[in-house]
Amino acid sequence: MPNLTHFAAAPLRNLGPALLVLAAACLAAASPATARSAPESFADLVEPLIDTVVNVQTSVTRSARPDGPGLGDVLPEGIPDELEELFREFLERRGAPDEAPAPRRRDNALGSGFIVDAEGYIVTNNHVIDGADEISVRLTDNTILPATLVGTDPATDLALLKVETDRQLPATRWGDSDALRIGDWVVAIGNPFGLGGTVTAGIVSARGREIGGRYDDYLQTDAAINRGNSGGPMFNIDGEVVGINTAIFSPTGGSIGIGFAVPSAIARSVIDSLREHGEVRRGWLGVRIQTVTPELAEGLRLGTARGALVATVTPGGPAAESGIEDGDVIVEFDGRLVEEMSELPRMVAATAIGKSVPVKVVRRGEERTVQVELGQLDEAQFAAAVPGRAQPGPEREDLSGLGLGLAELTEELRQEYGLTEELAGVLVTEVKPDSPAAERGLREGDVIIEVNQNPVGNPSEVAGEFEATREDGRNTATLLISRGGERQWVPLRVGNSE
Template identity: 55%
Template sequence: MTENISTISPAPLLVRLPRALAMAAVAAVLAVGPLAAPTPAFAASAPESFADMAQKLLPSVVNVYTTQTAKQPEQRGPAPDLQLPPGSPFEQFFKDFMNRQRNPNAPPRRQTSLGSGFIIDESGFIVTNNHVIDGADEISVRLHDETELKATLVGKDPRTDLALLKVETSRKLPAVPWGNSGDIRIGDWVLAIGNPFGLGGTVTAGILSARNRSMGGAYDDFLQTDASINRGNSGGPMFNMKGEVIGINSAILSPNGGSVGIGFAIASNLAKPVIEQIRNGGQVKRGWLGVRIQKLDEDVATGFGLDKARGALVSSVQENSPAAKAQIKQGDVILKFDGRDVPESDRLPRIVADTPIGKAVDATVWRNRKEITVKVTVGELKEDEVAAAADPNVPAVTGEVKSLGLTLAGLNAQSREKYGLDESAVGVLVTDAAQDSPAFEKGVRPGDLITEVGQESVKTPNDVSDKIKAARDGKKKSVLLTLSSRGETRFVAVRVD
């Protein structure tokens, strides 16, 4: 059975899951000396009951339900003539179905979506997931006391799957405070509350299983929990033991659509500033750098002379972008941005997005085997700008030249036409990659253009061969190749030992 991640809604979004998550074990503490020392308390013990906390928080969690009009499908050409045996029990069913399809005046169907939300302000502001209300014609909210109110959409942010609603009421509503998701530790208790399907509040408890999880989005920052989270709980809050919101329940890992103890919540430290921007201006503005980035593996890091795989590798720089104006170059590894470490590539988009637009910041980059600092003035990300993260389907690959089954050729008019290369392209073309070779297995294909070896330009197959031989003679384990393919640039650490 294939596992999947689904948003917790009646129409789940399915994506692939990274490999299984690791669990840590705590070693026992041994007493020493004539008298046993007290055992340190590694974590607070489980509360005797969550009842008091749940009773206080439940009124702040609401059911969100929406309706939208589903258009009738266009009839394209004559309806098919279904031949069914006389007296078939399906005969009338298919006649009724086809009559509805042929009737252009049939009333539009109404579709309903259900989810959860929570009140953040007594005046009626409610947070939920964007996928709960996306495409809705009408949005309604059912409070804990069964009061039903019409809601208006203040704004939404599909990039983080967040939305803010507003209901009008003469009474003060029970609101819950934001907490600091950065303070919660793996193993701490959490409480998840939802109001699924209008059944009323549902409370589940568990521990925080992991932090900083990503599902492939540029701005993902998910908390993982083993607290049971089920469909209809999307948009509901996850609380710490102080009763503060430290996450918004959004997705589950499940083989069948039900909870199996792996749920994901958007971290409050990501959600809170997004919601504040929506509340203040109806839209979210993010910082923009203008680079496409690639993840470093250990081989590529070694090729760049880094002590370990860290930072974000710049695979290309957009023209007239803040990065281009700051002289950030292809092949730079961004290690720090505005004083914040970049431990891995997917952190950079989040760090840049949180940086105030127009702010001049220092960026520490690794270039030519040493650190340098450049000054960058952060721009504003527009909806039509290229996303900051590189295409995740572009692999970080490794390969050799001859011993890995690669055949090289110089560029000419015929090869440029065959592989769609423009006249300005310079480099050495991979014309063949043996299917049983390590290079092929790692993604090197005919049509890839080798533009640099060891960060030095190459124009002929001999240039490549000479630089590979020099690397071997110099007792190097690997040499770095710069490849261009389909308009994208990537870096490949080629083992030469």
């Protein structure tokens, strides 16, 4: 997995805001497939679109040292905040006079955007305008208009601006990114390195790329995207916006033919919500989920690895009210198959708040469908605690074949391991090196809450569930564990245990 680094907007002297830059990776060459021939020219397509794309200009006020260069002049662009703070403290220790206030200087930066409404609504990336004191927009005729920020959505890196003008502005049309196929032609227009009105063309290289965000579903393209293209549109061959150019994969910051765009299927609903509410309002299911691995699929009797495994159901949330339980595997949401865990958050977020949707789950090997009325997402809901079950009584057991030492929770053990009174289950007191338990990442201090979706309150119950797994002819048991306040499912092979 390459390292992800998010750079701040670059000053004008560096020609454009930096994009999200990923470290280089080696990619295997693939044999070319038969493709449609390139259009004879993109000129007729591009001509009416050029005027819909704008340059977004921002200015940021920064401190500068009175006795020498400012911090921004001596630090490399894109340095992490932690290192910047260390450098700042170092320079201050070198003797900045307290009585001399640091002067302020203004840095300018450039990005791209596009008009989505003739009344002056403009879409760009959040990272283009993040932290800006002033924002303005330059049209293709060099008219510069001050812009106000309507709203931002850091989760998808989108922002909506508004300019006031007495004329009707040329506007783009949204297209259907879901209709794009790998190999389809796309055109990007933007402001790379401050060179406005730049057109590049390429194909959709891949779909569904994830680069670290909760709602990632990026389109990948080989159309050249560089610094300053951030926030610019990606058009299909019908001249419709199917993506917002946001990031590149590059060892140098320049284009190597791997760029990423937020698909219009996500962007359109975000922009509509920003325009209507000034914020993004997303649907909320009220579950914490994890990936279903092949080992977990075996233990959960799924047949194949699919869906999203519910690690925790938030008390009082929509899922809890509908009867969804810890250990359920969500395989279908509102009539759409959930093939991968990462698909579910996007489906839920894009669903209208208050809508009642059918959710199909697999529970102990059997499918069932429940109706869930979605709530509204609130970040605080992710921190909701889930009460457990407490069962007193000291008991210890050594499952040597699995490399596990277990103990029933007592008040003394809770204090020793920093566990809350509400947490119930069986404490892992030892994990032997090179054991099956160690191979699956179990640690001392973990608390086993369930085995095979059955609550356990003492080591004997854990051992009994392992034995039942073997008697059923299965090699893998599924453990719901609590670690540091977070829950997750862990597959553990028990076939060779004593």
